[in-house]
Amino acid sequence: MKEFLRTKGFKMTPQREMIFRSFFELGEHVSVDELYDKVRSLDHSIGYSTVWRNLKLICKVGLAEEVNLGDGITRYDRVTKIPHGHLFCLTCKKLEEFPVDQLVGVLAETAGERDFTPESFKIEIKGICKDCLNKSEEEIESEEDNV
Amino acid sequence: MKEFLRTKGFKMTPQREMIFRSFFELGEHVSVDELYDKVRSLDHSIGYSTVWRNLKLICKVGLAEEVNLGDGITRYDRVTKIPHGHLFCLTCKKLEEFPVDQLVGVLAETAGERDFTPESFKIEIKGICKDCLNKSEEEIESEEDNV
DNA sequence: TTGAAATTGAAAGTCGATTTCATTTAGAAA
């Protein structure tokens, strides 16, 4: 990692080391606050802006990208070779992934037809996840009991 | 329109009348500032928050919905019967639309397989539009001339 | 005509994202 960054003109620091490591441990869809909390539990002296800047750096060097679901929170998703879409539960904010190989193919074609040079594709489904649906059904049942 | 709003419990005002009219005249992908500017040119005394609130109202009554491209600006897109995706130019911020009937079918299936109840779908392609690509090519050519 | 409820405009507040700045540190070069 240190080597990788150096070739791109960046230095390694203890803070950066810890932030990068923690980011990849947390896995998918990490927000600044989540990463800040995790890093803080390891080193209480690390600043919020340092975490934020390093998250941006992780994106700049191509290891992650920002995900914006329209809920005001920017999340950072590690870049994987296979493209994926997101299922975003409006109730519990959980984010699931699903493969979109063939869909992206169609989209690339669409772009080509319009002389548009695509850089990225975003495919999202917003709605209610299985768990939240069950919960709301249970609520309705218990309300019926009370009548 | 007045009738339509009344049945939903809202009142009509001169400001509202002008804001609604202007919104639909502007057409697609309107931001608060754009609409505010337009409305202001017609009536300088209208307040920003009134424009904002009425844009929200237009959404609430189902005539538009918010579009979030991750550039920090919320746009309001009139609701049409046919679902569409967005081509978003990262350079000039222009937004084109394209049909996504069959894609949405696939996505609905995907959701169903995961017991996810979809409420909305988002399909976006970010990249460089034809015009901006041509411009950047011209720049490169003129740079070559200067060498 | 009247009065409750909705609406308005200005101003203030919110909150995540971003920048500033003084200081420290990494690491290439000597």
Next chain:
DNA sequence: TTTCTAAATGAAATCGACTTTCAATTTCAA
């Protein structure tokens, strides 16, 4: 190893789009 400069850091300030508050005004059903 020492030196030196660009990069990095942490705290605090700032930004900016969005949202709420509040007193005054207006709508419209009764």
